Amino acid sequence: MDAESAVIELAEGVHAYVQPEGGWCLNNAGILTDGGHSALVDTAATESRARRLRRAALSLAPRPPRAVVNTHFHGDHTYGNFVFPEALTIGHERTRTMVRAAGLHMAGLWPDVCWGDIEVTPPELTFRDATTLHVGDIRAELVHIGPAAHTTDDTIVWLPDQGVLFTGDLVMNGVTPFCVMGSVAGSLRALDRLRALGATTVVPGHGPVGGPELLDANAAYLRWIRDLAREGVAAGATPLELARATDLGPYADLLDTERLLPNLHRGYAEEQGLPEGSPLDVGALFQEMTTFHGRPSECLA
Numbered sequence: 016m017d018a019e020s021a022v023i024e025l026a027e028g029v030h031a032y033v034q035p036e037g038g039w040c041l042n043n044a045g046i047l048t049d050g051g052h053s054a055l056v057d058t059a060a061t062e063s064r065a066r067r068l069r070r071a072a073l074s075l076a077p078r079p080p081r082a083v084v085n086t087h088f089h090g091d092h093t094y095g096n097f098v099f100p101e102a103l104t105i106g107h108e109r110t111r112t113m114v115r116a117a118g119l120h121m122a123g124l125w126p127d128v129c130w131g132d133i134e135v136t137p138p139e140l141t142f143r144d145a146t147t148l149h150v151g152d153i154r155a156e157l158v159h160i161g162p163a164a165h166t167t168d169d170t171i172v173w174l175p176d177q178g179v180l181f182t183g184d185l186v187m188n189g190v191t192p193f194c195v196m197g198s199v200a201g202s203l204r205a206l207d208r209l210r211a212l213g214a215t216t217v218v219p220g221h222g223p224v225g226g227p228e229l230l231d232a233n234a235a236y237l238r239w240i241r242d243l244a245r246e247g248v249a250a251g252a253t254p255l256e257l258a259r260a261t262d263l264g265p266y267a268d269l270l271d272t273e274r275l276l277p278n279l280h281r282g283y284a285e286e287q288g289l290p291e292g293s294p295l296d297v298g299a300l301f302q303e304m305t306t307f308h309g310r311p312s313e314c315l316a
Contacts, residue, residue: 020032025216025218050077061131089166104140110168111138282294
């Protein structure tokens, strides 16, 4: 295993594949194995990182994964799908649509990254509300958490017998939450739903594995964003003006703190009555985030 990633056993046959430190495009994945069979939760952003994930999966099971579950459409969770041609790729019905619509857009945000020869591969099997994947005796409940949270197509993978929850990017650890393509209020409701599951182990989309305390930490940040947006709208300040005037306080040590600005844009949109999940101009927001941050966001994929 390369020094930049780690396979962590969470329960018998259940592993987290963690890519430190978890910033932009350095996502986590899951490897489920039982009876010689295996499946993945998400892939990776670049071809080389996805091939490392493949080697990790093959070190745990004698055959390649027979299924890949995508938690949402973002490229760091889906670009590596093509490295697993033996697998049936599974995702929410919106994930298929959005993977196809997004194409290689995320790669274009960081043109200096060596992405490899990516073949965009959307889910082949889709579901609307929930479905169940069996990997040997491991039962994985796939549940769409919507209508809008991190994105509008978020899927969690819940292993009730092991108490392990793979959250996708609904939860971060040590990394700033990001809901510009979803909803602040919807994210808070999603976290309430996740808390009700009673998970003992939580695998976030980015950052170290933790426990249910991660749900509370993300909720606290999102409530802070919600309250800031309310104050900013009432004061007539723009999101950029508010972001520049805001003391990050307890959130200053999170990775990718520049996400404050697009998160505020989403909070403003909701305060001004736009429906949750309404599309915002992500390209323009990334440009404004660069202005706010003083430099482009760093992607180490």
